[in-house]
Amino acid sequence: MKIVVVGGVAAGMSCAARARRLDESAEIVVFERANHVSFANCGLPYHIGEVIKDRSRLLLQTPQSLHESLAIDVRIATEVLAIRPDRKSVTVRDLDSGREYEEPYEQLALCPGASPITPPLPGVDHPDIHVLRRIGDMDVIKAAVDGRSASGRPPITHGVVIGAGYIGLEMAENLHERGVQVVVVEMADQIMPPLDRELTTTMESYIRAHGVELRLGTQAAAFSRSPGGWLRVELTNGEFVQTDLVLLAAGVRPSTELAVAAGIDLGPRGGIKVDAHMRTSVPGIYAAGDAIEVEHLVLPGTWLIPLAGPANRQGRVAAENMCGRDTVFDPVQGTSIVKVFDMVAGGTGANQRQLDAAGVPYERVQIHPSGHAGYYPGTAKMQLKVLFEPVTGKLLGAGIVGFDGVDKRLDVLATALRGGMTVHDLEGLELAYAPPFGSAKDPINMAGFVAANLLKKDLRLWYPSEYPGATDGARIIDVRGPQEYAIWHLPGAENVPLPTLREAQQDWDRSRPIRLYCAVGFRSYLAYRALVQRGFTDVRTLSGGMTTFRSYHD
Amino acid sequence: MKIVVVGGVAAGMSCAARARRLDESAEIVVFERANHVSFANCGLPYHIGEVIKDRSRLLLQTPQSLHESLAIDVRIATEVLAIRPDRKSVTVRDLDSGREYEEPYEQLALCPGASPITPPLPGVDHPDIHVLRRIGDMDVIKAAVDGRSASGRPPITHGVVIGAGYIGLEMAENLHERGVQVVVVEMADQIMPPLDRELTTTMESYIRAHGVELRLGTQAAAFSRSPGGWLRVELTNGEFVQTDLVLLAAGVRPSTELAVAAGIDLGPRGGIKVDAHMRTSVPGIYAAGDAIEVEHLVLPGTWLIPLAGPANRQGRVAAENMCGRDTVFDPVQGTSIVKVFDMVAGGTGANQRQLDAAGVPYERVQIHPSGHAGYYPGTAKMQLKVLFEPVTGKLLGAGIVGFDGVDKRLDVLATALRGGMTVHDLEGLELAYAPPFGSAKDPINMAGFVAANLLKKDLRLWYPSEYPGATDGARIIDVRGPQEYAIWHLPGAENVPLPTLREAQQDWDRSRPIRLYCAVGFRSYLAYRALVQRGFTDVRTLSGGMTTFRSYHD
Ligand SMILES: Cc1cc2nc3c(=O)[nH]c(=O)nc-3n(C[C@H](O)[C@H](O)[C@H](O)COP(=O)(O)OP(=O)(O)OC[C@H]3O[C@@H](n4cnc5c(N)ncnc54)[C@H](O)[C@@H]3O)c2cc1C
Ligand SMILES: Cc1cc2nc3c(=O)[nH]c(=O)nc-3n(C[C@H](O)[C@H](O)[C@H](O)COP(=O)(O)OP(=O)(O)OC[C@H]3O[C@@H](n4cnc5c(N)ncnc54)[C@H](O)[C@@H]3O)c2cc1C
Ligand SMILES: CC(C)(COP(=O)(O)OP(=O)(O)OC[C@H]1O[C@@H](n2cnc3c(N)ncnc32)[C@H](O)[C@@H]1OP(=O)(O)O)[C@@H](O)C(=O)NCCC(=O)NCCS
Ligand SMILES: CC(C)(COP(=O)(O)OP(=O)(O)OC[C@H]1O[C@@H](n2cnc3c(N)ncnc32)[C@H](O)[C@@H]1OP(=O)(O)O)[C@@H](O)C(=O)NCCC(=O)NCCS
The missing domain is CATH 3.50.50.60 (FAD/NAD(P)-binding domain)
Known part of the structure; x- marks a missing residue:
């Protein structure tokens, strides 16, 4: 059997490696456009930040090592230009020599990943505007931070990161740690758009406390060279920022050009459409990784989940099915995490x-x-x-x-x-x-x-998002201690510290709504239990207490 | 309803607290023999080690705070002397005044915990031999380490810990951190008996490398005062150790005296027998925590699992059933963990x-x-x-x-x-x-x-425990690199580095057994796949490689 893989990183190389283990006699060829395979994309920000000092640690494998251990024929600096399903072949170009040739396949795995989104804004092609996806991108950014760039410029002092998703935030941290003053610009009114807002506000304060500036709810509108030599970033809110370098980290778009040209179906979100076996709409062609869309464990429809874990495991599943096994990739759940400081x-x-x-x-x-x-x-x-x-x-x-x-x-x-x-x-x-x-x-x-x-209805909650509506006509009872109450309390709240509540409630109107709260919801839960069992009919306690409330309304 | 709880720590206090929340009108009385309730047993070693500096942080609640928040009547320094199921009452003694009285119950929760095992050895009642279970035990040991003991002795310099379970190891670390030279004596030939041996040897080396002495496979035989004023610990292997202080940490025994005297059934392992609702054999009497035995999720029979998580949750389940809910406690799985250095x-x-x-x-x-x-x-x-x-x-x-x-x-x-x-x-x-x-x-x-x-039989393993039998008559192939091989290899092993294997195997006898290994099992797995698909019929690779092998045979 002859297996051809397009793309030699997470999905592609996992696919090739697994295919080799399942089929020792297969001929396996991996085409990779860039100069590196099997590298750690996820480590790129940390080499710029010099947390990962040694660049070579990001290069987990080389064509040589993959040949030696897995007998895989890895061709780097080789771009797949077209797929010819009718001929079961791909057309490739050796980027160094410019030579083009056709490579036949019996099974093809399309693992071309995704590319950072570059918004079509005025000036976006300015040479100090970067994306971060491959080793080469990292090298250029790091050279600018180190003061080793080809232009001979000194180390940059100011950076703007567009997008406050995990790559944007990791880069903000790593640039900051290198002494760069960083401004993060995010269209949404919160960082980390995959999280609900109340979970992000504390982290926002924490990031700001470290000296990284966040501009939320606004977007880059245009880039230009300002007279002093700065790169000037105009924002849609009318503000502007002067900087040395811009990183575009506003998401990625699945790389589907090859698939589209070959007549392979895309899904509704613009990723390559696959079934649970990672089969595309064209027989013999599989796809895996950031380029595809997949079913979600919880949500209807298919989703783009550009993450390394799913990419690696999809590649492995694709290989199994290419080698005659019958393996299904479970729906994704989009588990993701970011460390910032x-x-x-x-x-x-x-x-x-x-x-x-x-x-x-x-x-x-x-x-x-x-x-x-x-x-x-x-x-x-x-x-x-x-x-x-x-x-x-x-x-x-x-x-x-x-x-x-x-x-x-x-x-x-x-x-x-x-x-x-x-x-x-x-x-x-x-x-x-x-x-x-x-x-x-x-x-x-x-x-x-x-x-x-x-x-079990042993607890009824009200939520920060329901404020102030949920407290209309209600008695608002703050069951924290008097000092806590003195520092800050909800307007109109009475302070009835929990230890005094059982005594205090005796002459309260049992039919009047009561809205309880405390610091996190534990004491108000105890108060809730004490009240409802004493005949109060409409009691609710604030979910997550003042802590959630303030992170929601901050 | 009148609920009486015996024991006011993990199981007992969780039970009382949950009962209050479910039944605001119940009268809830908790009897605790010691002077503290709701304290953090698990933190005791760390206060001795001054990791937890502030003693009061271990006292999570007081009778006062429990009265204020949960209207629970907590009576400390009050021992339950007997249960009278016929009269639905308990006989208690106020330990300060000596006054005895009877307290009626409708529902009784027995949560007396467990006591450290004190082996009946000569000299075991020596005043410098301690156990660690309650705040008082901790205070005495800490005073000896600090040089604040009543006897006016300077800080101790030598300690012996009997038992290398998690309490013994935590204490070894904490005494060591306080400058005490520690010897740990353990009957088993490994530390942490709940773990399989090969998982413990690396930790043993690590502990020894920190300067804590481990004497495994031996036991204390007798204790005596030696002429120089040392406490002398004789071991069953004929050795002896001179020390200032001994800590007995060789396990705990469920506290069942009350239950036995009241005619409550015990289980085969000597703990109080309960059903999944935490009901004992006597109607109206529940039990929870270290005193009971429970079903295991994996193993047949019932088990003693003296751990805080199950104790807390069993107490909560007991309360639910006492308050008329129908709640089952799932079988335990004995999840446990220890940090050492x-x-x-x-x-x-x-x-x-x-x-x-x-x-x-x-x-x-x-x-x-x-x-x-x-x-x-x-x-x-x-x-x-x-x-x-x-x-x-x-x-x-x-x-x-x-x-x-x-x-x-x-x-x-x-x-x-x-x-x-x-x-x-x-x-x-x-x-x-x-x-x-x-x-x-x-x-x-x-x-x-x-x-x-x-x-799926894509991999066949051999195990360190099968050595040397598993290699009899086989070709032993070490697929690591030549330097790795040079440092250490299995006797009789040939070195065929993975990159040369596909070439080298060509003239090998395909029917002769082959036993592969590498450092951790990954490269030998690749070799395995390459060989079996080339017609070798009896190939196995060493599970966990040399790393597991050496930890097993060390
Ligand atoms: C800076 C950064 C940090 C990240 N951090 C995390 C993280 O912490 N956690 C996480 O889960 N994920 C993280 N990711 C995402 C993760 O790296 C990707 O999800 C994963 O690499 C996707 O794997 P893939 O194989 O689908 O695509 P890629 O890894 O992008 O590989 C696709 C490869 O295909 C090649 N290719 C494309 N088209 C062609 C062609 N026509 N011919 C030849 N070759 C082609 C490309 O050059 C590329 O090397 C991060 C990504 C980046 C950029
Ligand atoms: C030093 C140490 C470290 C530990 N570390 C961990 C850990 O890291 N993780 C973990 O999961 N577990 C740990 N444990 C175990 C954990 O503390 C116990 O599993 C848990 O406390 C058991 O709860 P319990 O309520 O059953 O018993 P206990 O907590 O022992 O409470 C029982 C109480 O009942 C009282 N009592 C007994 N008889 C009577 C009577 N007749 N009258 C009145 N009162 C009575 C006792 O005085 C005692 O206070 C540790 C224990 C110790 C001692
Ligand atoms: C490096 C790379 C080629 C490794 O792929 P791989 O050969 O499948 O190897 P892995 O290290 O992932 O190990 C997994 C394989 O080893 C086997 N294995 C691992 N440890 C083993 C052990 N101790 N004993 C036996 N087998 C073992 C697994 O079973 C699995 O094999 P299988 O797929 O045939 O079941 C690929 O993961 C890659 O390119 N990664 C870098 C790119 C990337 O992921 N970037 C984004 C994240 S930064
Ligand atoms: C201190 C102690 C009395 C606390 O018991 P408790 O009152 O049940 O309180 P906890 O802090 O465990 O919290 C659990 C309860 O609070 C509720 N709760 C916790 N956070 C809440 C929140 N934010 N909103 C609403 N309810 C909340 C839980 O639902 C639960 O109540 P429930 O059992 O009625 O469902 C008891 O755990 C104890 O004695 N612990 C120390 C002893 C010990 O465990 N030692 C061994 C380990 S070191």
């Missing part, structure tokens, strides 16, 4: 906005547990949001932001989501506990308790 | 020894992935062992030891085990990946790949 944010499954947009009914809880036992040093409270089905409690998605233990809780929730588990299952999970790692009731158990209470 | 070890479900003993058939894989992407600084290889059912691939258990990301993988596996997932499910898990947190193919995916390959 010491903060971590991530999500899995659907977020609330996506559920709203898709009309999927859901319930939600927001809690603020510590990463590990509070009495053991080195922890902080995280914000943990879990979304689940109203009746069954089946998980739909989760988002977390915090410092320690965020990645762990995210992976546990990603696993539970994949396993079709419910919030009731979260109550019972038996997770590893010692003081440096968690709590006897882990944050995940806590989320399960609160969510299960909600479903 | 910077190393982390833990397990979930069954280990190999337990499966052997129970006659449960299993398969296993051992891999050595990095905690996160190797090119991003701050990671190290972990040892990850997964046990699963031979045909279905359903998870049975896992053990991990390493530095970064161990707790995360353990919790993911604990979740997957609870969810009844298989190794095939692990292949597809979509875990959070960015370079500081994992790899595009996470260690968990990798374990799934290897295990699934084994089940």
